Amino acid sequence: MMTGAFIAGAGLFFTPMTVLMTALGCLLGIVIGVLPGLGPLMGIILLTPLAFHLPPVEAMGLLIAVYVGGSCGGAISAILVRIPGTPLAAATLLDGHPMHLKGKSREAVGLAISASAMGGLIGGLFLVFLAPLLAAVALRFGPPEYFALTLLGLISIAVVSGEETTKGLMAGLMGLLVATVGADPFSSTYRFTFGYNPLLGGFNIVAIVVGLFALSEMFIQITSGHLTEKPQVPWVKTSFDSIGAALSRWVNLLRSSLIGTFFGILPGAGGVISAFTSYAVARANSKHPELFGTGVEDGVIASEAANNACCGGAMIPTLALAIPGDASTAVLMGALILLGFFPGPDLFSKHADVVGGIFLAYIAANVFLLVLGILLTPFFVSVIKIRKSYLIPIVLLLSCIGTYAIQGSAFDLWVMLGFGVVGYILRRFDYPLAPIVIGAVLGPICESSLRRSLILSGNNVDIFFNRPISAAILIIDIALILWIALPRGLKSTIRGRAIGLMKLAPEKGGPD
Amino acid sequence: MARLRERRLIGELVVSAGFLALSLLVFEQIVVVFAPEGAASGGALQNAALYPGLLAGALAALTLVQIGKTLTARRAPKIEPDQDNGRVAPEDAEWIRAFICTAAFVCYLIALPPIGYQLATPVLMFILYRSLGETSLFKVAFFAIATSLAASFVFERLLDVILPVGRFGIGY
Numbered sequence: 001m002m003t004g005a006f007i008a009g010a011g012l013f014f015t016p017m018t019v020l021m022t023a024l025g026c027l028l029g030i031v032i033g034v035l036p037g038l039g040p041l042m043g044i045i046l047l048t049p050l051a052f053h054l055p056p057v058e059a060m061g062l063l064i065a066v067y068v069g070g071s072c073g074g075a076i077s078a079i080l081v082r083i084p085g086t087p088l089a090a091a092t093l094l095d096g097h098p099m100h101l102k103g104k105s106r107e108a109v110g111l112a113i114s115a116s117a118m119g120g121l122i123g124g125l126f127l128v129f130l131a132p133l134l135a136a137v138a139l140r141f142g143p144p145e146y147f148a149l150t151l152l153g154l155i156s157i158a159v160v161s162g163e164e165t166t167k168g169l170m171a172g173l174m175g176l177l178v179a180t181v182g183a184d185p186f187s188s189t190y191r192f193t194f195g196y197n198p199l200l201g202g203f204n205i206v207a208i209v210v211g212l213f214a215l216s217e218m219f220i221q222i223t224s225g226h227l228t229e230k231p232q233v234p235w236v237k238t239s240f241d242s243i244g245a246a247l248s249r250w251v252n253l254l255r256s257s258l259i260g261t262f263f264g265i266l267p268g269a270g271g272v273i274s275a276f277t278s279y280a281v282a283r284a285n286s287k288h289p290e291l292f293g294t295g296v297e298d299g300v301i302a303s304e305a306a307n308n309a310c311c312g313g314a315m316i317p318t319l320a321l322a323i324p325g326d327a328s329t330a331v332l333m334g335a336l337i338l339l340g341f342f343p344g345p346d347l348f349s350k351h352a353d354v355v356g357g358i359f360l361a362y363i364a365a366n367v368f369l370l371v372l373g374i375l376l377t378p379f380f381v382s383v384i385k386i387r388k389s390y391l392i393p394i395v396l397l398l399s400c401i402g403t404y405a406i407q408g409s410a411f412d413l414w415v416m417l418g419f420g421v422v423g424y425i426l427r428r429f430d431y432p433l434a435p436i437v438i439g440a441v442l443g444p445i446c447e448s449s450l451r452r453s454l455i456l457s458g459n460n461v462d463i464f465f466n467r468p469i470s471a472a473i474l475i476i477d478i479a480l481i482l483w484i485a486l487p488r489g490l491k492s493t494i495r496g497r498a499i500g501l502m503k504l505a506p507e508k509g510g511p512d
Numbered sequence: 513m514a515r516l517r518e519r520r521l522i523g524e525l526v527v528s529a530g531f532l533a534l535s536l537l538v539f540e541q542i543v544v545v546f547a548p549e550g551a552a553s554g555g556a557l558q559n560a561a562l563y564p565g566l567l568a569g570a571l572a573a574l575t576l577v578q579i580g581k582t583l584t585a586r587r588a589p590k591i592e593p594d595q596d597n598g599r600v601a602p603e604d605a606e607w608i609r610a611f612i613c614t615a616a617f618v619c620y621l622i623a624l625p626p627i628g629y630q631l632a633t634p635v636l637m638f639i640l641y642r643s644l645g646e647t648s649l650f651k652v653a654f655f656a657i658a659t660s661l662a663a664s665f666v667f668e669r670l671l672d673v674i675l676p677v678g679r680f681g682i683g684y
Contacts, residue, residue, distance in 0.1 A: 053671040166578045173571040177538065177564060184560040189551040191560055192541055222610045223602035228645040272580055393640035394659055396617070397633065401663055405673040410625050417621065429520075429527045449561045454556035 005132070005348070007169055009356020012057040013364070021058045022361050025065025026368040027376070031091055033073020034383045034390060036223050039086035040070025040311075041328045045209050048335045049402030056339045063335055063502035064315075064358065065365035071271060071308050072116035077384050078379075081231045083413070088307040089093035091275040095292065095299025102295050105234060109377055110242025111297055112304045112439045115253060117370035118246060119305030122257035123264065123312025123498045124363045125402075126318075130265075134320035135348040143456065146472035147449035153323040155480045156267040157435050165484040167431045175439020176446060177202055185448055190504075198411040205334045207403050207415040208440055212433050213327070214399045215420025218392050220427065227389040232277045238377045243370070245297065251304050252282050252298050260306030264313020267325045271307035308369075311408075312362065319343050322445060327434035330441045338406070418474065506509065516674025524582045531575040538568035612643045632662040 012018065025047070032043035043066040051059035074086030079096035091097075092112060099108035141149070154176070158168030181192045182202030193199040221227075246253055256278035263274035280301035283292040292299050316323035317334070322343040324330035341347055341354055373380070380447055403416045423433055457463035465471045470475050546552035552561040597648040602610075620636040637656035646652050667673040668683065676684045 047558075050666075050671065053673070166581065168577065170571060170574050173567055173574065174531070174534065177534065177567050179569070180564045186552070186557055187551060189546065189549060189560040191546075191564065192538070217540065219610055219614075221604045222613055222644070225603070225606055306651055389641065389644035389646050390655065392644060393637050396640065397637065397659060397663055401675065403665050404675065405667055405671070408674060410621070410676065413621050413624070417617065418521050425527060425530075429524055431527070450563060451556040459555050 005352040005356035006359065007356070008353035009057070009358070009360050012055075012353055012357035012362070013360040015058075018055075018058045018061050018361070019364065020096055020356070021054065022061035022204055023063040023368045024373065025351060026069040026365050029066035029069020029071075030073040030076075030369070030373060030376075030380050031069075031383050033070040033086055033089075033378050034076050035073075035386065036077055036083045037071075037217055037388075038395070039088070040067045041078040042214055042217065043070040044328055044331045044335070045206075045214055046337070046398050046402060048206055048209075048331065049405040051335055052338055052406055054500060055359065056336075056354055060332075060336065060354075060358050061361035061364070063332055064361050065368065067311055067332065068120055068308065068311065068362070068365040068369055068375075071120075072113060072373065072465060073380065074118065075112035075304055076109055076380050079112060079300075080105060080233050080236065080381060081384060083231075086356050088271040088275060089303075090272065091279045091303035091307075092300055094279065094303075095294070095296050098293070098295030099297075099300065103213065104295065105236045106238055107245065108295075108300055109236055109381075110238035110374065111246055111300045113177055113238065113373035113377070114242045114246040114303040114370065115256075115301040117366045117373065118243075118253060119257040119260055120308035120311060120366035121363065122254065122305075123261045123309035124366060125312075125358070126261045127312040127315050127362060128359050130258065131316045131320045131359075132348055134316060135345045138321050138345040139349070142346070142467070143452035144467050144470040145473065147414070147453055147465065147494055148477060149321060149323055150449065150472045151441060151477045152473055152480075153267045153317075153398055154435060154439060154446075155477055157326075157432075157438055159480055159484060164430050164432070167429075168435050169357065169484070171426065171431050171433065172435035172439045175436035175440075176443045178436070179207065179440045179443025180447065185444065187453055198409065199396070203415055203440075204403070204406060204409070204412045205440060206336065206338075206406050207412040208419050209331055209334070209437055210399045210403050211416040211419025212423035212436060214395060214415060216423030216433070218397075219420065219424040221388055221392055227392070228387050230385050230387055233381055233384050236377055236381050238374050240374055242374065246301055249298060249301055250299045252301050252467055255285075255374075256282060256302040256305035257309040259326040260309030260311075261305070261313035264310035264325060267317065267318050267323060271310040271319065271326075274306040274310045278302045300313045308366070308469040319347065319358065322442075324441060327437050328374065334441050425429075434453040457511070521582065525579065528575050528579045528582065531571060531578075535568040535572040535575065537566050542568075609643055613640055616640060616643070624676050624678075626678055628680060628682050629664060629675040630660070630682040631678065631680070633664075 028047065029040060029043050032038045033040060044063050047066055051062050054062065070086065071088055074084050074089030075092045076094060078084040078089040078093040079100050082093060082097045084090045096108045096112060099105070099496060110256060154172040155169070158165050158172055179202070181199055182190065183200060184191055190200060253303050259278040259281060260271070260274040263277065279302045282298050283289045286292065286298060314329045317323045317325055318329040318333050322333065324333045336343055341351055399416065400413060403412050406409065406412065426433060454461070454464050464474055542552050542565055546561040551558065553559060556562060616636055616639040620632055623632045634656045637659055638652055641652040641655060664675055668675055675683070
């Protein structure tokens with residue numbers, strides 16, 4: 001199945017335009033990642049309207065490459081100006097910036113790019129092998145299993161939204177409710193349209209996402225100040241020697257990539273958690289843990305390999321089960337749906353060529369990351385100097401045209417503005433935004449699975465508990481809800497004991 | 513700082529009230545719109561209100577939990593300083609700047625359909641560059657026109673997107 005998908009996908013991927021779009025996506029992704037405040041998610045959001053006008057594999061190549069490049073770009077600004085371009089690079093800062101202060105900027109940036117690309121490739125191997133297997137298993141899933149899975153995706157994301165799990169769940173429910181606006185998929189009823197015709201088709205997902213993330217970020221950047229400041233950065237040129245330097249620490253590289261892939265597969269865990277976890281594991285397994293934080297190469301490799309491997313991991317449930325692991329993959333999934341392909345087992349059985357093309361685009365994006373990242377480092381470093389006073393209006397303009405371009409609708413621009421205001425208010429009060437997007441993307445699947453299940457069972461809810469897979473997933477859902485309901489003190493005690501057990505493990509195993 | 517915390521507490525309650533209002537709106541629509549159409553009862557096939565009703569119920573319950581958590585917290589929520597500038601709240605000048613940008617954007621959205629992209633966008637960009645702190649008039653005017661034209665070239669010429677032409681019919 002996999003070989004056939006690759007062969008079929010090769011025909012779609014190996015065209016000059018698709019390869020060019022993937023390279024362009026990688027380049028734009030790194031640029032967007034380097035700029036503080038923007039990141040892979042923003043890159044995907046800004047380029048989705050452009051991708052909408054391209055053939056499917058070209059479009060997905062562009063967006064996936066932005067995802068890959070954007071996940072690495074933040075490391076450059078973290079190392080050189082101590083401002084992580086994206087939260088993903090926060091762990092890279094711990095050793096990357098001290099390396100820069102020691103005069104090892106060239107080595108630090110080179111290692112970050114090499115480790116990211118190789119971590120991404122290892123994550124890609126898992127994507128290529130695990131996604132078709134998971135899709136094959138999911139062929140046995142019916143509506144009750146899908147309903148339980150969509151709930152699992154949403155609850156998991158709420159659970160990892162820090163201490164504010166209730167707020168995460170509320171945001172997820174808001175996303176699900178937003179998705180109910182418009183025509184009911186089962187009857188001829190129009191819901192929550194208030195007699196207003198532009199609402200008959202529901203809210204445009206691009207307008208929601210651009211508003212929530214891009215517009216709210218612009219508000220935050222404007223109120224943060226420092227708009228005309230120009231950071232002072234040195235001229236940095238890296239070389240391909242950094243590939244050898246990263247490979248010489250192959251145990252750390254491999255282990256961090258595996259951690260990243262694992263956290264990527266888990267809904268909601270994401271790149272930030274994976275980067276900090278692999279950093280902590282690398283430190284615990286080092287012969288000189290006391291040197292971590294003072295500028296050691298292993299610190300940079302651990303965080304960068306993990307956060308890019310996470311991209312491959314996050315795409316596994318997105319493509320195979322239609323359950324996105326984070327906001328970036330939710331938008332990627334939304335883009336794939338806009339292009340006319342619904343993720344899940346059917347995508348693998350009916351459109352194996354598109355799946356193969358997506359796999360090849362992901363692998364090629366990591367190769368481009370390595371080559372372009374190293375060759376064009378001076379250009380990416382110079383991007384850090386762009387002032388926010390120029391950047392903010394350009395991002396706003398691209399957000400506007402992009403949102404308008406999808407349906408040619410001025411109403412979508414008002415929706416974007418409305419969600420921008422909502423997103424800003426929610427962010428000010430620590431409500432996570434990712435559950436809203438995931439809820440809005442998963443909403444139609446969740447509703448149709450629930451109602452189809454009830455129709456199949458003659459409106460009997462036992463159907464969810466009579467089927468073993470559905471029952472098992474629902475038990476996990478219930479366990480997660482119980483975890484949320486636990487008092488904070490008890491949760492801290494359990495977490496403390498778990499961390500204590502994890503610390504004992506490396507002492508027994510010894511350093512590598 | 514104590515005043516800021518108090519304001520934060522009130523803000524938390526206002527946001528929770530917004531969520532509660534959203535769930536109440538769903539119930540209001542179910543009673544006022546869905547029920548007379550016969551779409552608020554029956555099996556899963558006909559009952560268009562089933563799923564939104566469940567969601568609104570869950571949202572209302574969680575919002576009440578959140579309000580309870582906010583009110584019973586021993587202290588008002590802690591205010592974390594901004595990571596970029598170490599401040600706990602934006603300064604007045606920044607609020608004014610954000611207001612000007614938002615107002616300019618709202619005017620742009622109103623003006624876009626009647627006067628079209630090619631006339632409205634350079635004006636918006638000019639106002640945004642100026643209000644975000646760029647002082648050189650010539651530079652700002654040049655960038656405002658250049659970015660507007662570059663964006664319309666990419667979308668209109670390369671991607672065949674038709675941007676609003678307005679009453680004057682100005683397009684690429």
